[in-house]
Amino acid sequence: MARPPRWQNTLDASVKEACLAVRLYNDAAESRSFEGFVVHMHLAWLYLLHAQFIRDGTDYRYWDSRYKKRLLRVDGEPKRWELERCLRERWPSDQEPVRANLSLFIRLRNRLEHRHAHADTALMITLAGHAHALLLNYEDEVTNQFGDEQSLALRLRIPLFVGTFSAQGEQALRRLRKSLPPDLRSFLTDYESGLDSDVSHDPRYEFRLRATVELAPKDPDAVAVQFTHFDDMTEEERAAVEEMGRKGQVIVRHRRQPVSGLGRLMPKPAAAEVEAGIPYVFNLNHFAAAWRHLKVRPPGGDSNPDRTNPDFCEYDEPTRSYRYTRAYVRHLIKKCGTPEGFKATTGMEARLKPTSLSDPADKVSR
Numbered sequence: 001m002a003r004p005p006r007w008q009n010t011l012d013a014s015v016k017e018a019c020l021a022v023r024l025y026n027d028a029a030e031s032r033s034f035e036g037f038v039v040h041m042h043l044a045w046l047y048l049l050h051a052q053f054i055r056d057g058t059d060y061r062y063w064d065s066r067y068k069k070r071l072l073r074v075d076g077e078p079k080r081w082e083l084e085r086c087l088r089e090r091w092p093s094d095q096e097p098v099r100a101n102l103s104l105f106i107r108l109r110n111r112l113e114h115r116h117a118h119a120d121t122a123l124m125i126t127l128a129g130h131a132h133a134l135l136l137n138y139e140d141e142v143t144n145q146f147g148d149e150q151s152l153a154l155r156l157r158i159p160l161f162v163g164t165f166s167a168q169g170e171q172a173l174r175r176l177r178k179s180l181p182p183d184l185r186s187f188l189t190d191y192e193s194g195l196d197s198d199v200s201h202d203p204r205y206e207f208r209l210r211a212t213v214e215l216a217p218k219d220p221d222a223v224a225v226q227f228t229h230f231d232d233m234t235e236e237e238r239a240a241v242e243e244m245g246r247k248g249q250v251i252v253r254h255r256r257q258p259v260s261g262l263g264r265l266m267p268k269p270a271a272a273e274v275e276a277g278i279p280y281v282f283n284l285n286h287f288a289a290a291w292r293h294l295k296v297r298p299p300g301g302d303s304n305p306d307r308t309n310p311d312f313c314e315y316d317e318p319t320r321s322y323r324y325t326r327a328y329v330r331h332l333i334k335k336c337g338t339p340e341g342f343k344a345t346t347g348m349e350a351r352l353k354p355t356s357l358s359d360p361a362d363k364v365s366r
Contacts, residue, residue: 005311007054011146014047018138019155025124025131034124034131035112038105041134042083045102048138049086052145055311056331060086095196097204098137104191105134111184123184133207144263145327264314264323277333280342280350289346290332297322 021040024033053060062072062079072079081089084106091099112123124131135152142150192200199205265273267287275282291297297308297315306315312328315321336342342350 005055007051007311010047010054011051011142011150014044014051015142015150015152015155017041017044017047018135018142018152022135022152022156034121034127037131038109038112041138042105042109044138046083046086048142048145049083049090050080052090052327053081053086056327056334058089058334060089095199097199097202098141100195100199101130101133101137101205104130107187107191111187126188129206133204136207137204148262261314261316261323264325265329266321266323270324270329273329274332274336275353277329278336278342279352280336280339281353282332282336286336286346286348287332289348290336293345293347296324296328 017040021037021044024030024036024040027033030036050060052058060081062081064070064072083102087099087102093099094103108123108127139152142152195205267284271282271284271287274287291313292299294312295309297313298305305320306317308315308322312325312331314323314325316323332345334341335345336350339350342348
């Protein structure tokens with residue numbers, strides 16, 4: 001039996017933290033459930049990004065600036081990047097909606113742990129959309145990076161909930177939201193004032209849905225909960241939904257059916273993405289030289305074609321071809337972004353992309 005990759009334990013720990021966070025969020029008997037959700041989702045994201053760095057060969061340790069080749073250590077262990085530093089590596093732009101959502105919860109975590117345990121329920125109501133976005137962003141990241149088999153959909157259940165509220169119950173929720181301490185309200189207002197409107201209205205920053213509850217007769221072929229997407233409604237149905245008040249919140253998740261090669265790239269589009277991400281010409285010759293140098297896959301005609309680096313490449317037996325992961329594309333973009341890295345990766349000198357139309361000689365067929 002093959003040994004699991006080095007990042008697997010870190011990824012497993014991440015998924016467990018995310019599941020624990022959701023369990024705490026949905027536990028009405030837990031007095032500090034929202035604080036628990038924030039803390040454990042923080043850890044889930046930290047471990048997830050660390051797993052990506054381990055897989056991609058990114059050194060996420062802190063080095064001592066005073067001494068060459070000496071690591072900073074805490075209790076004898078190398079000091080590793082905190083979540084804020086990981087975000088800058090994964091999403092360089094501070095106006096990226098996923099990063100903006102995570103940064104909000106990083107700043108909120110310190111306030112919750114030190115001053116505002118009594119505001120837990122009010123925060124949960126006020127930031128429900130942000131919390132849902134935090135979880136859905138995690139689901140997107142873990143499945144896009146490590147495959148659909150890591151999906152939380154395989155581990156979580158649809159929670160039981162009160163499908164609708166009385167008018168008195170709705171007013172109680174509004175009063176609870178207004179009980180948020182003034183400094184927390186100011187903190188949230190100040191934070192969002194620094195975001196572009198495109199970011200603050202992006203569902204990856206705050207996820208909002210309107211749910212309509214309909215009591216349906218029992219049907220042996222139907223599931224207990226059915227979702228109707230807004231895009232599938234008629235104009236009359238959309239108008240009716242827009243007139244309804246908010247009576248609850250439900251997360252809608254598109255279900256991906258099994259697709260062979262989902263998220264994988266063939267050599268030509270993979271090489272094109274690498275070239276788009278660096279200032280140098282990068283064609284199929286460079287792509288082939290890179291996988292040979294990095295030993296991503298065996299050479300053509302090898303008796304064991306499946307012996308690939310599974311983080312970067314997969315062998316497709318029916319078509320006898322190789323497909324490459326987006327993690328490999330990002331790895332090449334990072335490695336080939338400088339002349340020295342380009343040569344070390346491909347064995348060829350880097351050549352700046354022409355400002356005019358590409359030279360036909362660059363278009364190498366494979």
